Amino acid sequence: MAILINENTQILIQGITGKSGALQAKVMKQYGTKVVAGVTPGRGGQEVEGVPVYDLVSEAVRAHRIDAAISFVPAVFAKDSCMEIFDVGIKFLVLTTEGITDHDMVDIVAYARTKGARILGPGTAGLISPGKSKAGAHPPRMYTEGRVGVISKSGALSYEVGKNLTEAGIGQSTVLSVGGGPVWGMTQKDVVELFQADPETEIIVLLGEIGGTMEEEAAEYITNHLNKPVVTMIVGRAAPVGKSLGHAGAIIEGNKGTAAAKLELLQKAGARIASSPREIIQIIKEMRGE
Amino acid sequence: MKLFEFQGKRLFKEFGIAVPEGTVFTASQPLLESMAAPKVLKAQVLAGGRGKSGGIKVVRSGVIDQEALNGLFTQIIEDEPVQAVLIEDMANILQEFYLSMTFLGSLATPVLIACPAGGMDIEEVAHNTPEKILRIHLNPLTGPSDYQVRTIAKEFGLKSSKELAHIINQLWKMFRHYEASLVEINPLALTSDGLMALDAKVVLDEKAAFRHTAAYNALLAEQEDILQTGEEVSSTKGDTITYVPLDGTVGLISDGAGTGMLTLDLIKDSGGNAANFCEMGGLTSPEVMYKAMEIVMANLDIKSLLVVLIGGFNRMDDMAEGIIRYRQDHGMRVPMVVRMCGTMEEVGKEMMRQADIPTYEDLIEAVRNAVSLAGGNA
Structure with a gap:
């Protein structure tokens, strides 16, 4: 099962001829991801890593069944390229692009909603369903197939925790990052909802950070709807007040957005609290009675 | 980019939102002739909390001369010396409201926030009387609807929604045109001359600078003139480095915001104190790695340097290149602890081995070592 992508998912890469697009096409294919088409305007007819390149997304969907897309298109062209994806009926887009303006991003999400499509990102490292498929940057060796679902805002933190889980012999169903904001497509809550419905996922690891209200919204969903165990770690406990730490939204303003406040809500929702990746492992082992 | 009040008001005016008549004076620009009261003197600072700090003076009678102005120029508000003062006509206020537009990030929607109790700290109102605050989600593809305006007019107790509709629609146009992340009018005053924006808080989305180069640069140049800032930590412009100085050793x-914050926490848990937070972004180059080391090592309080790398899009051979080149050019005056793993790690680690720089696999071990080398308790 896993969520969002699996061994059958056929993927299109937007911006496949760029440096990142080409490298990830190679790594994704090596991993076994079904990369069936690429798009870069003006490069139709070429091949990248054996993947046919088209000028237009509409041409690619005429030639292949496409279930999902991953975009490496620069921020300047992002709005147009996202609309192109949604207009052909593709329902899931992994948007790795950083630096998309907030106004463009709300337009893109509003448009996706009218088409019933989901966006992971922007600025996401993507996702991996270990042993099945990956769309994005997750280094394959840090993951192994299993039954723990991992949601993070930060990409690097989802590698860090994946690596720790894998080294401890704990496999994952799907690991993903939603990006650093301040405007998001899918939220942590949306992903928790998908893990809830996935029979293969037994335990959910929720990785949050200071700032914003997304962890609080996830906590509310967990309280009201979730019947799977959750382990959570919120980073930025030692963060100074009033400074954005790398993600635009990762900021404590006054007494709002602190790790302590988020942890309190998540604990009330029934989540177990970890303060390091090692503690996440310990708690999962306890939950499994190991 | 946060704007000064007078800059925000200039944008309001451009979009046909009424503001009081006013003139800006800088510390280096004397008041040539005194002005007749009543006037409002407002310190122009980017910091918040101006009203509470005495940065606003109402002069009801007599004249405004250089001395009155100097009273504001000698003030420091939240560490920010006052470098400009806006002198405005005093409005005849009948009622004060609050109005703003921003984003709800996790819902990815623009929101119009309105409150009949304006002129006050909106956070305080939200805390004490949350029912007074209207949060209306706007569809970015269509903008505010008339019924939404009428909802607010009713809450404000206005007989007609016509003037308010003009302000909300123009504010929306400005919000969209300049790609602001926040436009706030607090207070929006009902005066004897109609609705008027008595204050302006505008924050522009720096990511949109590519589309508004001339306008953003002009606003920025004006700010630099007033603040007389030389080169600050803005040396990081043009790359993805976030640098926040702290007071440890x-x-x-780090090459990720999340792992950077995690490491900050782990340093503290291990009894140490970080000298800074420095995050390079998840897709970076040897040059950015090199530059990050230059920025961090410029702090003479540092006793050890901890580099935490876990590459996804980021390549470890690139990171090794940046680290090794920095050491060749500058040497290292403190011990360096490098944790390196992820994309292209074999090549990166081999480069480090040849340069005789040890790398760590385990994050906690690396943190404890860095803390202990800095003289912490670990």
């Missing part, structure tokens, strides 16, 4: 560089 462990220098920190």
Whole structure:
């Protein structure tokens, strides 16, 4: 099962001829991801890593069944390229692009909603369903197939925790990052909802950070709807007040957005609290009675 | 980019939102002739909390001369010396409201926030009387609807929604045109001359600078003139480095915001104190790695340097190149602890081995070592 992508998912890469697009096409294919088409305007007819390149997304969907897309298109062209994806009926887009303006991003999400499509990102490292498929940057060796679902805002933190889980012999169903904001497509809550419905996922690891209200919204969903165990770690406990730490939204303003406040809500929702990746492992082992 | 009040008001005016008549004076620009009261003197600072700090003076009678102005120029508000003062006509206020537009990030929607109790700290109102605050989600593809305006007019107790509709629609146009992340009018005053914006808080989205180069640069140049800032930490412009100085002794560089924050926490848990937070972004180059080391090592309080790398899009051979080149050019005056794993790690680690720089696999071990080398308790 896993969520969002699996061994059958056929993927299109937007911006496949760029440096990142080409490298990830190679790594994704090596991993076994079904990369069936690429798009870069003006490069139709070429091949990248054996993947046919088209000028237009509409041409690619005429030639292949496409279930999902991953975009490496620069921020300047992002709005147009996202609309192109949604207009052909593709329902899931992994948007790795950083630096998309907030106004463009709300337009893109509003448009996706009218088409019933989901966006992971922007600025996401993507996702991996270990042993099945990956769309994005997750280094394959840090993951192994299993039954723990991992949601993070930060990409690097989802590698860090994946690596720790894998080294401890704990496999994952799907690991993903939603990006650093301040405007998001899918939220942590949306992903928790998908893990809830996935029979293969037994335990959910929720990785949050200071700032914003997304962890609080996830906590509310967990309280009201979730019947799977959750382990959570919120980073930025030692963060100074009033400074954005790398993600635009990762900021404590006054007494709002602190790790302590988020942890309190998540604990009330029934989540177990970890303060390091090692503690996440310990708690999962306890939950499994190991 | 946060704007000064007078800059925000200039944008309001451009979009046909009424503001009081006013003139800006800088510290280096004397008041040539005194002005007749009543006037409002407002310190122009980017910091918040101006009203509470005495940065606003109402002069009801007599004249405004250089001395009155100097009273504001000698003030420091939240560490920010006052470098400009806006002198405005005093409005005849009948009622004060609050109006703003921003984003709800996790819902990815623009929101119009309105409150009949304006002129006050909106956070305080939200805390004490949350029912007074209207949060209306706007569809970015269509903008505010008339019924939404009428909802607010009713809450404000206005007989007609016509003037309010003009302000809300023009504010929306400005919000969209300049790609602001926040436009706030607090207070929006009902005066004897109609609705008027008595204050302006505008924050522009720096990511949109590519589309508004001339306008953003002009606003920025004007701010630099007033603040007389030389080169600050803005040396990081044009790349993805975030640098926040702290007061400890462990220098920190990470290639991800989340792992950077995690490491900050782990340093503290291990009894140490970070000298800074420095995050390079998840897709970076040897040049950015090199530059991050220059920025962090410029702090002479540092006793050890901890570099935490876990590459996804980021390549470890690139990171090794940046680290090794920095050491060749500058040497290292403090011990360096590098944790390196992820994309292209074999090549990166081999480069480090040949340069005789040890790398760590385990994050906690690396943190404890860096803390102990800095003289912490670990």
